[in-house]
């Protein structure tokens with residue numbers, strides 16, 4: 134097969150050039166030229182999808198065969214939770230994450246579990262067979278049905294998969310794979326797009342669940358064309374802070390499940406350990422009896438998680454005051470600081486404000502508002518909060534405390550972790566029939582601060 138011609142196309146105006154240019158001569162856009170493949174050559178090479186089971190015609194919904202066992206648990210509970218209860222037959226899952234975060238480790242462990250039901254294929258374009266074997270030994274992966282293949286030619290990989298008929302496939306990583314007919318280097322936009330397209334077609338046609346590893350760019354998104362994320366069924370990100378052993382698996386997109394669920398792992402020498410009780414982990418090093426530390430509860434899908442919000446308020450040394458927030462939205466912190474100043478007469482002008490969520494968690498829920506306010510006031514006045522009190526509530530611009538969702542699981546989780554009292558919105562408390570904690574319902578920020586200090 135001859136090499137397909139590629140050209141560079143401006144994504145803003147459609148200008149075509151033979152070579153890459155930093156600036157489009159036609160419309161003047163910067164960095165908008167993207168390598169594309171001659172569409173005709175690719176159309177000839179692309180196999181038909183056949184996802185409708187060989188019937189290339191519209192089919193009534195009622196006639197579509199309901200596949201039994203369409204979803205298969207991998208056996209790694211934290212991964213299954215994020216996938217929505219297991220991996221769906223014929224789905225393509227893209228796993229992205231920083232270098233060395235543990236992508237290969239996670240997928241090798243998952244594939245060994247899947248290989249207990251039949252053969253499974255792990256294709257590595259980054260490591261030799263011996264190196265993959267070394268990792269497998271370290272993780273105690275010894276499944277006889279797990280097959281390794283060190284290859285980067287996507288046609289050979291698909292050929293091997295066709296003849297082997299695995300029950301699950303892992304391709305590590307998409308950036309190392311290439312189709313010889315395209316002629317461009319592995320990792321280039323056209324290669325990534327076409328290889329992903331072939332894998333997608335293979336998965337849909339055969340029903341083999343396929344995992345693809347994707348590298349991420351400096352700003353944290355998956356390297357390669359944005360369209361890659363649109364093509365695949367599920368996009369997972371594996372995150373973690375450098376120096377922390379904790380790893381959080383998060384769904385960015387999921388066609389077959391919620392994107393709210395998270396999976397928590399701990400990286401150890403023997404591999405990734407599932408963390409059954411993440412609240413204990415996030416609260417492990419809490420400074421009890423110190424000011425500026427407040428515990429709140431955040432919902433991640435169906436799972437409540439207790440986290441510690443820390444604040445440090447100190448007089449500004451020189452220049453303008455600094456407002457730094459890690460793990461919470463900086464704008465949200467600025468808004469809450471303004472409400473505290475205006476409504477509660479808390480003097481934050483001339484103070485540097487630092488807010489941090491311990492353990493590298495990200496708080497996206499407004500239900501953490503009241504905890505942020507409490508941490509700020511506690512630090513400013515140097516008054517510690519009662520260590521057995523949990524704080525919950527959204528704060529409005531008028532200083533009102535608004536109701537939050539799913540209070541029951543949050544309170545049960547707090548009781549499990551030894552908390553005795555919860556300060557929460559009146560609207561939420563009213564809906565509760567019983568509670569494992571002593572409830573302190575509040576309607577306004579003033580009431581809440583009074584109950585706290």
Ligand SMILES: Nc1ncnc2c1ncn2[C@@H]1O[C@H](COP(=O)(O)OP(=O)(O)OP(=O)(O)O)[C@@H](O)[C@H]1O
Nearest residue numbers: 230231232233234235236237238239400401402403
């Ligand atoms: N002997 C070991 N003991 C403890 N931890 C180890 C050991 N070997 C590797 N690790 C951990 O495993 C991590 C590498 O995992 P893995 O190779 O799965 O990452 P990756 O995301 O696939 O990386 P890449 O993007 O480079 O392919 C290391 O960063 C390290 O934390």
Ligand SMILES: [Mg+2]
Nearest residue numbers: 236237259305
């Ligand atoms: Mg790897």
